[in-house]
Amino acid sequence: MYKSAISESSIFAVVRIHYFYSEIIRTILIMMELIKQPWHWLAGGIMVGLTVPALLLLGNKKFGISSSLRDICAMCIPADIPFFKYDWKKKVWNLFFVAGILIGGFIANRFLQNPNDMVIAQKTQAILFQYGVKDFTGLMPADIFSWHNLFTLKGFIFFVAGGFLVGFGTRYAGGCTSGHSIMGLSNLQWPSLVATMAFMAGGFISANFLLPVIFKLIQ
Amino acid sequence: MKNIKYLVVGIFFGIVFVKAEIISWFRIQEMFQLTSFHMYGVIGTAVVVGMISVFLIKKFNIKTFSGEAITFEDKKFNKGQIIGGLIFGVGWAITGACPGPLFAQIGSGFGVVSITLLSAIAGTWVYGKVSHKIGPENE
Numbered sequence: 001m002y003k004s005a006i007s008e009s010s011i012f013a014v015v016r017i018h019y020f021y022s023e024i025i026r027t028i029l030i031m032m033e034l035i036k037q038p039w040h041w042l043a044g045g046i047m048v049g050l051t052v053p054a055l056l057l058l059g060n061k062k063f064g065i066s067s068s069l070r071d072i073c074a075m076c077i078p079a080d081i082p083f084f085k086y087d088w089k090k091k092v093w094n095l096f097f098v099a100g101i102l103i104g105g106f107i108a109n110r111f112l113q114n115p116n117d118m119v120i121a122q123k124t125q126a127i128l129f130q131y132g133v134k135d136f137t138g139l140m141p142a143d144i145f146s147w148h149n150l151f152t153l154k155g156f157i158f159f160v161a162g163g164f165l166v167g168f169g170t171r172y173a174g175g176c177t178s179g180h181s182i183m184g185l186s187n188l189q190w191p192s193l194v195a196t197m198a199f200m201a202g203g204f205i206s207a208n209f210l211l212p213v214i215f216k217l218i219q
Numbered sequence: 220m221k222n223i224k225y226l227v228v229g230i231f232f233g234i235v236f237v238k239a240e241i242i243s244w245f246r247i248q249e250m251f252q253l254t255s256f257h258m259y260g261v262i263g264t265a266v267v268v269g270m271i272s273v274f275l276i277k278k279f280n281i282k283t284f285s286g287e288a289i290t291f292e293d294k295k296f297n298k299g300q301i302i303g304g305l306i307f308g309v310g311w312a313i314t315g316a317c318p319g320p321l322f323a324q325i326g327s328g329f330g331v332v333s334i335t336l337l338s339a340i341a342g343t344w345v346y347g348k349v350s351h352k353i354g355p356e357n358e
Contacts, residue, residue: 035238041257044239045264047232053272054228057281060289061225063269065319069343083347083354096222098322100229101236105326108237120245121254128248139243140315140329147331155334158313163321163335165310167342170318172303172354174294177317180304181262186269187291195300202308207251211312 036112038119052186061093064179065101066170068094131215154218173198236323244315251312297355303346 055061072095074088117137125136135142149155170176173195175184181199184192236242239261249255275281276289283289311317314335316324321339324332346354 039235039239041239041260042264044235044241045261046268047235047239048241048261049265049268049272051228051232052269053276055225056272056276056289057283058224058228059221059285060283060287065317065322066343069318069340070347072340073344073347077344079344079348081344081347083350084344093222093225096225097229097232098319100226100231101233101319101322102229102326103226104230104233104235105237105242105323106233106328107230107326108234108323109327112234112238114238118240118243118245121249121252123254124245124249124252127252128245136245139237139240139245139327140324141244145244145324145329145331150331150334155331159331159334160338162310162313163338164342164345165306166314166316166318166321166335167339167344168346169303169305169307169310169342170339171343171346171350172299173307174297174299174303174355176307176319177262177311178319180294180300182265182269184294185266186273188270188273189294191294191296191300194296195304198301198304199308199311202305202310203247203251203312204308205305206309206312207248210309211248214313 032112036114038114048182049186052183055097059093062179063183064175065094065098066167066176066179067091068098069167070171071095131212132219152218157214157218169202232319233323233326236320237327242316242320242323242327247312247315295355299353299355 052063055063070084071088071091074084074086075095078084118139120136128136128141133141133143144154144158150159166176173180175192175195177196177199180189180192180195185196240246240257241261246255246258250258273291277291281289307317314321314332316332316335318339321332321336325336
């Protein structure tokens with residue numbers, strides 16, 4: 001009788017433990033489903049903002065991604081240019097950081113992908129459709145950002161020319177959205193506010209006046 | 220390796236970039252066409268969180284985890300912030316990416332963006348080549 005009481009309670013224990021674990025697994029699955037949804041801007045903004053103290057606390061590092069492009073130049077193709085003659089090894093942390101961003105992009109796409117199509121503002125969709133953009137399902141328009149456009153005028157403008165302007169402009173400005181708009185403004189630097197306004201002005205001109213012409217050219 | 224921690228922060232950051240759709244060319248178009256609040260919300264919130272963090276670090280003289288002092292440098296104004304800023308802005312709307320998202324776009328399967336990245340590196344290099352003529356060192 002004593003024996004059967006033990007086995008009975010141990011069965012209850014097993015059932016309880018099983019229930020406990022299935023609850024944990026269920027919670028994890030629910031959270032994964034939540035993470036897979038596109039995040040609200042507030043969540044995204046808080047996380048991006050937290051990168052500032054994270055880098056400062058980890059090693060007095062300043063958030064600024066475009067510097068990594070300069071470090072890559074200094075490391076690979078310094079070509080005796082004074083601008084690239086500095087000890088890039090001291091800034092190698094930034095290369096680890098951007099390598100991480102690339103891996104993070106891979107993980108998010110591979111394991112946390114949004115199961116639904118992207119939700120894009122109707123007005124923007126209508127404008128872009130007029131320009132000839134037809135695919136609105138992914139994060140990027142597949143009609144532009146594909147390998148088969150590489151050796152076309154479209155590819156030249158969107159990849160080669162666009163990329164060049166980003167690299168040249170950020171270095172001339174001494175920083176990009178991270179270095180000026182987030183780190184610089186966080187530290188109340190007025191030159192960063194000037195830079196941010198210039199970024200936005202350039203973007204407005206480009207998106208509203210230049211892109212319509214570009215799309216006409218490549219059609 | 221003491222730099223692994225930055226790789227980890229980068230991975231975390233890359234996931235945020237994709238999941239908050241900051242790397243999306245469409246979101247950048249919406250921002251510049253003023254048809255969605257999303258990107259303004261992200262950047263605005265990030266600035267507020269960053270400002271509070273920097274304020275607290277300065278106010279309480281907080282040190283790094285290893286006990287080092289945290290330092291801040293003032294940015295000097297020069298015309299590059301306007302001219303370079305405008306040039307970058309034009310490129311931002313075309314590529315749909317600032318330098319950070321370029322890396323995340325490549326990772327999330329848009330391999331052709333590696334050409335954009337190479338071109339951005341070339342742009343940085345050309346700036347370095349001419350910086351003694353147009354840059355702040357010249358003023």
